[in-house]
Amino acid sequence: xxxxxxxxxxxxxxxxxxxxxxxxxxxxxxxxxxxxxxxxxxxxxxxxxxxxxxxxxxxxxxxxxxxxxxxxxxxxxxxxxxxxxxxxxxxxxxxxxxxxxxxxxxxxxxxxxxxxxxxxxxxxxxxxxxxxxxxxxxxxxxxxxxxxxxxxxxxxxxxxxxxxxxxxxxxxxxxxxxxxxxxxxxxxxxxxxxxxxxxxxxxxxxxxxxxxxxxxxxxxxxxxxxxxxxxxxxxxxxxxxxxxx
Amino acid sequence: xxxxxxxxxxxxxxxxxxxxxxxxxxxxxxxxxxxxxxxxxxxxxxxxxxxxxxxxxxxxxxxxxxxxxxxxxxxxxxxxxxxxxxxxxxxxxxxxxxxxxxxxxxxxxxxxxxxxxxxxxxxxxxxxxxxxxxxxxxxxxxxxxxxxxxxxxxxxxxxxxxxxxxxxxxxxxxxxxxxxxxxxxxxxxxxxxxxxxxxxxxxxxxxxxxxxxxxxxxxxxxxxxxxxxxxxxxxxxxxxxxxxx
Numbered sequence: 001x002x003x004x005x006x007x008x009x010x011x012x013x014x015x016x017x018x019x020x021x022x023x024x025x026x027x028x029x030x031x032x033x034x035x036x037x038x039x040x041x042x043x044x045x046x047x048x049x050x051x052x053x054x055x056x057x058x059x060x061x062x063x064x065x066x067x068x069x070x071x072x073x074x075x076x077x078x079x080x081x082x083x084x085x086x087x088x089x090x091x092x093x094x095x096x097x098x099x100x101x102x103x104x105x106x107x108x109x110x111x112x113x114x115x116x117x118x119x120x121x122x123x124x125x126x127x128x129x130x131x132x133x134x135x136x137x138x139x140x141x142x143x144x145x146x147x148x149x150x151x152x153x154x155x156x157x158x159x160x161x162x163x164x165x166x167x168x169x170x171x172x173x174x175x176x177x178x179x180x181x182x183x184x185x186x187x188x189x190x191x192x193x194x195x196x197x198x199x200x201x202x203x204x205x206x207x208x209x210x211x212x213x214x215x216x217x218x219x220x221x222x223x224x225x226x227x228x229x230x231x232x233x234x235x236x237x238x239x240x241x242x243x244x245x
Numbered sequence: 246x247x248x249x250x251x252x253x254x255x256x257x258x259x260x261x262x263x264x265x266x267x268x269x270x271x272x273x274x275x276x277x278x279x280x281x282x283x284x285x286x287x288x289x290x291x292x293x294x295x296x297x298x299x300x301x302x303x304x305x306x307x308x309x310x311x312x313x314x315x316x317x318x319x320x321x322x323x324x325x326x327x328x329x330x331x332x333x334x335x336x337x338x339x340x341x342x343x344x345x346x347x348x349x350x351x352x353x354x355x356x357x358x359x360x361x362x363x364x365x366x367x368x369x370x371x372x373x374x375x376x377x378x379x380x381x382x383x384x385x386x387x388x389x390x391x392x393x394x395x396x397x398x399x400x401x402x403x404x405x406x407x408x409x410x411x412x413x414x415x416x417x418x419x420x421x422x423x424x425x426x427x428x429x430x431x432x433x434x435x436x437x438x439x440x441x442x443x444x445x446x447x448x449x450x451x452x453x454x455x456x457x458x459x460x461x462x463x464x465x466x467x468x469x470x471x472x473x474x475x476x477x478x479x480x481x482x483x484x485x486x487x488x489x490x
Contacts, residue, residue, distance in 0.1 A: 025398070028391075028395060029395075029398065031388065031390065031391045032387045032388055032392070032393075032394050032398075033388055034390070054395075056393075058390075058393070095467075098409075140405065141408060142277045142408065143276065143277055143408070145276065145279070145303075146273075146276045146277050146303045146304060147277070148301075148303070149273075150270060150273055150274075150299075150397075150401075152398070153270070153398060156395075156398040156402065157401060157402065157405050160385070160386075160402050163386060163387065167386065222340075
């Protein structure tokens with residue numbers, strides 16, 4: 001996929017969260033995943049200290065920019081696409097998607113639309129009436145033994161999937177793997193050394209070399225690691241030479 | 246993929262967590278995702294009340310079964326595969342994978358091996374020495390502005406990916422979509438009704454019908470919804486009949 005989610009057009013909307021700590025946690029999740037906006041419904045006078053504690057100082061700008069609303073209607077006015085979260089499934093609620101599909105579905109939409117990701121209160125979740133505002137319902141897969149996921153954890157999972165869909169190839173460190181030329185040079189060197197220390201005998205050297213090749217190739221050696229192994233071989237050889245003299 | 250992760254062979258290991266609330270949160274994550282085991286290193290006398298508060302009573306069996314260890318060596322003794330988590334990347338740390346790849350990689354391994362998912366303390370994460378225990382390093386992709394993810398959120402994301410890999414087709418509610426036969430019946434009915442109420446005229450009925458088809462087909466109608474639309478058509482028709490008489 002060429003297009004990626006526009007995280008600047010995504011807003012996390014928490015409807016009547018009970019614990020200010022969860023507001024702070026959600027702010028941190030948003031900051032961790034490049035989602036700049038957080039709307040809170042039903043907290044006109046929140047415990048800022050508790051929010052800031054969970055948000056950490058790095059997300060303080062996200063906390064400062066939180067918008068507070070009296071009711072859900074007001075909070076959702078500016079959005080053209082609303083994703084509702086639910087842990088309860090059934091025919092009344094209609095079809096739902098998983099977080100990964102949700103992120104895929106909002107990729108195109110987020111280019112030119114303001115998208116809200118709406119979460120209900122910790123204890124009850126969103127009501128059927130509130131879900132009626134939504135264009136898409138998403139549920140987080142969970143064990144049938146305990147489906148109820150902590151609010152801030154649910155926020156994190158959706159933010160994580162949105163972030164993953166916003167950066168198809170995020171930078172990550174992958175060292176250069178060794179070339180076949182480097183590997184063969186190393187195996188030759190190893191074989192000579194192992195013969196010198198009489199670990200393998202010259203009559204049937206390939207039996208042990210096959211075993212050694214098997215586990216070394218499985219590790220997908222990097223250039224640097226090939227050099228380390230050859231360095232060890234050289235030191236062993238030199239130690240033997242020195243002992244002889 | 247046919248094989249799925251065996252969650253009973255997965256253990257979450259928290260090394261020196263600072264806040265007992267995070268232990269409780271991790272227990273809840275484990276319970277949410279069918280991972281039964283949680284090991285804690287460095288808390289011989291934890292604040293059980295705080296743990297239970299964050300775990301909720303549903304995860305109380307997971308909390309009761311937590312095993313406590315003095316040091317990391319001891320905790321890791323029984324594992325044959327250890328996954329280390331890190332937010333810091335670089336040549337010293339070597340290659341890392343993302344959570345989804347991690348879950349794929351441990352799928353086969355988890356069939357016959359005890360797998361530990363190891364997390365460091367909230368403030369510092371795992372040290373290079375501790376990462377040396379690990380067979381695989383995993384990092385959660387995050388915004389370059391704020392890479393540090395809350396410990397319990399990191400636990401949740403990895404548990405979520407493991408759970409997703411443990412149930413390739415988790416049950417979810419998808420109503421039956423309408424057949425082409427049902428849809429065509431509905432469009433015919435709609436057309437007749439729209440002619441009756443003079444919304445479209447008989448000379449060029451297809452212009453408006455094409456537009457109506459376009460948005461109705463985009464919504465992927467279910468059988469039940471087709472019946473609702475036809476029901477509305479019938480009521481409109483009957484209301485007109487009644488008015489005439």
